[in-house]
Structures are given as C-alpha cells and as structure tokens.
Amino acid sequence: MKKTTILSLLALLGTAFAEQVTILGINDMHANIDNLPHLAGFLKKERARTPGALLLAAGDNRTGSPYVDAVSQPGLPMIKLMNQLGFNLSTLGNHEFDSGRTMLRDCLDAADFPFVCANVRVKSGAELNLKPYHFFERNGVRICVLGLIQTGDNGLPDAHPEQLKDISFRNPFEAVRDYAFLRDKCDILLLLTHLGFEDDVKLAQLFPEADAIIGGHSHTRVEKETIVNGVLVTQAENKVKFISRLVFDVENGKVKSRAYELISLPDFPADESMAASVAEVKNNPDMLRELTVVKSPINRRESLGCMMADAIRDAAGTDIGVVNMGNVRLDSFPAGSIRVEDCFRLDPFGNKTAVLQVSGAELIAFLNAVPATDHHGAPCVSGMRYKATKAAGERKPMRITEACLEDGTPITPDKIYTMATNSYLLSTVPARPADPGKALELDGADSMIMYLEKQNTIDYSEISRADVTVE
Amino acid sequence: MTVYVNDIETKIFQGATAQDAARRFSTDTGTPLSPGQLYDSWGNIIAPDSPMTEGRRIYTVRPR
Numbered sequence: 001m002k003k004t005t006i007l008s009l010l011a012l013l014g015t016a017f018a019e020q021v022t023i024l025g026i027n028d029m030h031a032n033i034d035n036l037p038h039l040a041g042f043l044k045k046e047r048a049r050t051p052g053a054l055l056l057a058a059g060d061n062r063t064g065s066p067y068v069d070a071v072s073q074p075g076l077p078m079i080k081l082m083n084q085l086g087f088n089l090s091t092l093g094n095h096e097f098d099s100g101r102t103m104l105r106d107c108l109d110a111a112d113f114p115f116v117c118a119n120v121r122v123k124s125g126a127e128l129n130l131k132p133y134h135f136f137e138r139n140g141v142r143i144c145v146l147g148l149i150q151t152g153d154n155g156l157p158d159a160h161p162e163q164l165k166d167i168s169f170r171n172p173f174e175a176v177r178d179y180a181f182l183r184d185k186c187d188i189l190l191l192l193t194h195l196g197f198e199d200d201v202k203l204a205q206l207f208p209e210a211d212a213i214i215g216g217h218s219h220t221r222v223e224k225e226t227i228v229n230g231v232l233v234t235q236a237e238n239k240v241k242f243i244s245r246l247v248f249d250v251e252n253g254k255v256k257s258r259a260y261e262l263i264s265l266p267d268f269p270a271d272e273s274m275a276a277s278v279a280e281v282k283n284n285p286d287m288l289r290e291l292t293v294v295k296s297p298i299n300r301r302e303s304l305g306c307m308m309a310d311a312i313r314d315a316a317g318t319d320i321g322v323v324n325m326g327n328v329r330l331d332s333f334p335a336g337s338i339r340v341e342d343c344f345r346l347d348p349f350g351n352k353t354a355v356l357q358v359s360g361a362e363l364i365a366f367l368n369a370v371p372a373t374d375h376h377g378a379p380c381v382s383g384m385r386y387k388a389t390k391a392a393g394e395r396k397p398m399r400i401t402e403a404c405l406e407d408g409t410p411i412t413p414d415k416i417y418t419m420a421t422n423s424y425l426l427s428t429v430p431a432r433p434a435d436p437g438k439a440l441e442l443d444g445a446d447s448m449i450m451y452l453e454k455q456n457t458i459d460y461s462e463i464s465r466a467d468v469t470v471e
Numbered sequence: 472m473t474v475y476v477n478d479i480e481t482k483i484f485q486g487a488t489a490q491d492a493a494r495r496f497s498t499d500t501g502t503p504l505s506p507g508q509l510y511d512s513w514g515n516i517i518a519p520d521s522p523m524t525e526g527r528r529i530y531t532v533r534p535r
Contacts, residue, residue, distance in 0.1 A: 152524075196522070196524065198524075218511070423486070424491075427498070436485070438486055439484055
C-alpha cells in the first residue's frame, strides 16, 4: 500500500515536470504568396492554442513568383511577409542565393528572425548575418536548431555558380558531426535542413543525436510519422500547401514523446491583414518597368517565338535557340512598351532554359520531332532558319529539307553546335541527342527580361525563320 | 544523369525535375502518363517540381 502511494506521488511529480513544446515547420515556400493568407489564418488559430509555438522555415523561401523575384530587390518582399507572419528562424535553401551574395545579405539583414546554416563559409569581409545554430527556450525547455544546406557533385548548392562567389560549402554529412556536442546543451535538438527527404534519411542514420529533422528541397509530402534511427524525419511538400506540426513532451530534460501531423493550409480561412499585404506586394511598380520598345506590332505567334528563342540563346550563349510554339502564350503584341509583367504573360510556365551540344544531324532530328510533342506548330528558332514539309494533322513530325545558320552557312550533319531550349522539350521530344544537357537556373521569362532590357528597341514584326509547307 | 522511374533507368538532363523525368520515361518507353501523383521510394507524394538527383528513384504508382 505504502509502495503504491509513493509510485503514485512520483507519477504525479513526473506529470508536473512534463512540458510541451510545439514546433511548426514549413519548407520550399517558393514565394507562393497567394497561399500566405491561409498560412496566417492557420497561425492565428494555432497561436491562440499554443502561444509559444515556434515557426521554422527550411529554406527556398523565395524564387517562384515574379512579385518577389523580378523586382528591384529580389527576395526582399518575401522576407517582409515572413516578418509579418512571425517566423522565428529559417535556414538557407539553394534558391536563397539566386540573386547573389549582396542581395542575400540584404535579405538576411532585413529579417526580424535569424538564419542558421552550419555548412556555409563566407570569405572575410563578405560576411553574412548567419550562424550555424540557434537556441530557443520555451516553458523552461531548451531547444537548439542547427541548419544545413545541400551540396551537389560540384560541392555547391544547386544555384548558379556566379551567384556563389566568395562563399564555400562543406559537405553537410561531414559538417554535422562537428555539432554532436549540441546534444548536451539542449533538451530538444532539431536539424533544419535543405537536403531533400532521401538525404534527410541518410542524415538521420549518421546523426542519431537529433530528435527531429525539419527538411526541405525535395518537395516531399511526408504524411505519416517517419522515424529513422530514432530521428523523426519531416517535410511539408512545397508552395505553402502544408505545414508540419511537431509536438514534444519533455520531462526532466528528456524528450518523452513526440507527435507529428501534416496540416493542409488552404483549409484555413484567409487572414485579411495578410491578404492586404500580399495585394500590396503585387502592386509593385517594378512589374511595370519598361524593358524596351516594340517598334511595330508583332502579329504572328512565330515572330514572338523567335524573340523568345533569341532570348534563351542570348542568355545561354549558344549557337542555336529552340522554343516550341506551345510555349508562346500570346498571339500578338502591340507596338510600344514591353514590360516585366509581359514576359510572364508570354511565358508563364517557368520551364528552365537548358543547354546541350548537338551534332547537325541531331539538331535536325530534334527539330523534326518537336511537332510530335507540341501540336501548336513548328518550332521557333534563333541563330538559324529552315524549310520543311509536314503532314497535315496534329502531332505529325515534320521533315526539314533545308537548314542554315543565320549567316547562310548550311548546317552540317557531323558538325557540333551548342543549343539552348527549354526543359519541357528536352524531356518530351522523342529524338534524343547523345548529350542529355543541363538546365540553367534561369527560366524563359528570366531570359526574356535579361535579353530585352539590353535592346534599345526591337522589331520582330516581319521575323519568320521557318518556312513549313503542309502536305 | 541517370535516374530511375518505376525502376527503369532513365537518362535525363542535369537540373531536371520529377515531372521532367516522368515525361522522359513516358517518351522513351511509350507509357502514357496519367495526370496522377508522383512518389518517392518511401511512398511519399512528391511535387512535380521536386528536383532530381543522380540515382534517385521515383514512381508513377505508389510503391508498396
């Protein structure tokens, strides 16, 4: 009887010391600002329930919306919205580097919350407001969050190398071992990573000191509680569609239990104040910036396609540019200003510009096969012109009978040319060149903005580079 | 780079997404793609713009 009473008392004492900590994780928001009012609506409810909940972002907060990326201070509008949402911490994703170190520095400085990343090193004099880890305290529970970013085969994150000048990166799997000491400095140890789910699984196997990984990069929807080597591995897909909720019960400095839930955000009513802020971001005059002047109305879709092909060829620095007609979303364009927002109307798809080497024979075979995958018509080209015949009807291949470079030099079957095209064509055209190619960190609209702002005026009204006879 | 779609080796350009890989698989094998979800080897749904890496395995039907 006496023993039972003591045990009951101990159990009660244990309960008295148990504290609950809620962590909210989101990743790869990719500037999908239209969903932020729903996130704000969710946060309002959640914070009323659990006022101390921490809100963490696992990188790639930006890149995905012209209102955030194509403005005079790229990335900054997203940081301002994240400040308003009350983020507590973020790690860096590869896309945080998309506008270079100086712009990243400005974004980090503008954030009301810290950024953590343990495997990035910046040259002296070029420092970023960044640290490897950060401590929080909630209800007497000490929480440490360590940040990590992915690196590819070249030792760099998936960003344009030009944008990574003065910055070096360590392999995240090696770097993490230097931080095993953090286990003894906190009650909950979290890894806030931008590695991808499969690599987070590998990380969990290497670093069982962590209680949980809040991951990003692979846009994986982890719906079920996934525990690897004792580590809870989470990720909430992308574009502010979901958020992860992790609840830890901590007793006497030890995590006694954890629970994981993936919550769908569009189900929550939009917060009006955040909706107003998003509307303000969309009203940015930068989107109306004039890039150049169109001298005469462009009345042919093919002519607009030639302009887009010129743009990707110019951006990629290749001999040839190829765009499919289905990628050209306007049929005509009036004389006058062409503005930033027009580039996103012309090419709203966000397909990446890709480069590869092709022989003349491969180039002709590729072009001949484009209509088989794009029923809108013959491909639009830059740096060359061609004559072809095509059977009537959709998705019939064409047959090029004559092709030459823009100076009139015939395209030679065994000569090697560099070609820029889009990622859609590169993955769907049946005639596959031997070189699989490489996507640049640049989409069609980005290429167009870069190309057009270099031109004083443009005149594509009479431009046609394909003479196709339908038989 | 080489990735695997439904356990079939698929050559795809560097920087490709899961959707690019699925399209290449469809083009190469003549398998029509239904507009359904894509999955990783754990059976998690992945977004179409999920970046592909060397050797990654994705599926057009949820793996068991």
